[in-house]
Structure formats: structure tokens, C-alpha cells
Amino acid sequence: MELPEYTIRPSARATRVVLSIRPRQGLEVVVPMGYDPSRVPDIVRRRLSWVRKHLSRLADSPADAPEAGSLPDILHFQAAGVAYPLAYVAKPTRGVRLVENAGRVLLAGKVEDLAACHATLRGFVRRKAAAVLPGMLADLAGRTNLSYEAARVRMQRSRWGSCSAANVINLNAKLLFLPAHLAEHVLLHELCHTRHHHHRATFWKLVERFSPDWRDMERELRQAWRHVPGWVDGDCLSQQDERGSLCGPGDSRTGQKNNKNK
Numbered sequence: 001m002e003l004p005e006y007t008i009r010p011s012a013r014a015t016r017v018v019l020s021i022r023p024r025q026g027l028e029v030v031v032p033m034g035y036d037p038s039r040v041p042d043i044v045r046r047r048l049s050w051v052r053k054h055l056s057r058l059a060d061s062p063a064d065a066p067e068a069g070s071l072p073d074i075l076h077f078q079a080a081g082v083a084y085p086l087a088y089v090a091k092p093t094r095g096v097r098l099v100e101n102a103g104r105v106l107l108a109g110k111v112e113d114l115a116a117c118h119a120t121l122r123g124f125v126r127r128k129a130a131a132v133l134p135g136m137l138a139d140l141a142g143r144t145n146l147s148y149e150a151a152r153v154r155m156q157r158s159r160w161g162s163c164s165a166a167n168v169i170n171l172n173a174k175l176l177f178l179p180a181h182l183a184e185h186v187l188l189h190e191l192c193h194t195r196h197h198h199h200r201a202t203f204w205k206l207v208e209r210f211s212p213d214w215r216d217m218e219r220e221l222r223q224a225w226r227h228v229p230g231w232v233d234g235d236c237l238s239q240q241d242e243r244g245s246l247c248g249p250g251d252s253r254t255g256q257k258n259n260k261n262k
């Protein structure tokens, strides 16, 4: 079986192997420092159908790439059912300032600085997510009778959520961009981890009790990166960890360590 071309990138931050596919770069395999590269072909082979699918999509849609290099004219937070039209006004100031007024968002200042605009918008996404997602989680916890210790929201690159051994639930701010049913499924997934800190059958049984079509949701979630605009984290199109699961490093899968999540 012939494998697609890929590059291997050792990373001090990686705790395990992550496959990622990006415009221009193609398939990249991020490995922990000191990882034996001779093990990589087997991993790529195991995830071959996922890799092929995303590589072919990349070839089909070169239009995905420029999004990271332009300014959006709307922020559509599907999970919260709101959209913010964006406007940009150039002013001779240092940096970029964001003003929210009556459901519209204005960026003023050095708006020709794309990176500064994206960083400012990211801050806005993070603040909105922190204002919205914990309430959604609390609401769902009430409806399912599942309780958790605390909720935190942060911008994360490759996972939607995680639940620590102490039942602290971490949610990715980018969940705001997902369709509501998918965002809610992630919240449910993490809430179920408060009872079962693993992905074994008992865990999925609990998920199924609240979400009978969880399989479809999990499948849909693997493609859900495309709902997140490219500028939110550079031009990363898709990522999947070795096991292809929803949760990421240090998450509840092990159920042993507290999730420090550095």
C-alpha cells in the first residue's frame, strides 16, 4: 500500500502523535521529542482513509487557503445563534481597537495589519465564548443531571473539549462556530466524562441515553473544523490525533492525571 508524502515535525509540546493536513504543507506528522520515526508509517497507514479524504478535499478546494489571509465581514456564532457584522475603519493609531455596539462590531486603528485584526477578533471570540459556553454547559448539566466541578473556556488548537479527573471541563472557544447540535454534543460528551473518565462502552452507553444518534454526531464532529474560519488559527485545515478521538492531550481518556493543560 503506497503512502502519501508527509513530513515529520518533532515538537516539545506534543505528548503524542498528531496528524495534521494544511494547505500548501500537505500532511504533517507531529511527534513528541525523541519519538522513533520508524513508527510513523504504520500510524499513517492506520489513518489512511482519513488522510486520503482530507488530502483530496484540499486538492478540490484551493479556495480554503486564502481565508486565513483576509478579513472576515461577519462573525457567525452558530452555536449561540448570533451573527455580528464586522466593519473596519483605518485610523492613525497604534494597534487595533474593537468596539461592539448594538449587535455590530467595529475594528478601528491599524486595520491594514491583518495579524493585529485577527488577534483582536480572536480576543472577541474568546470573550464571547467565555460569556456563552459556561451557561450552555450549566443548562445541559441541569437537564441531564450530570454535575461538574468548574468550566473553563480557552482557545485550543486541536480538541473541542476535555474533562479533568477533578471534573473540571475545558471547552474550546471555537465551539461557538459549530452548529448548535454539534456544540451541544461536545458539551454532553464532556459532561458524560464526569461519570466515566474513559471512552469505553459504559461511557458511550451514558452518552447514548441522552443522544441516541451520538455516532452520527461524533462522525460529523470529525469534519467540524470546516465551520471554524481559517483566520481563527492560521491556516490549519484539519487535524486528527492518532486515535481519532474527540478529546485531546491530557483529557479524561486516561482518567488518571489532572488536566493541567499547559
Ligand SMILES: [Zn+2]
Binding pocket: 189, 193, 199, 246, 247, 252, 253
Ligand atoms: Zn472524550
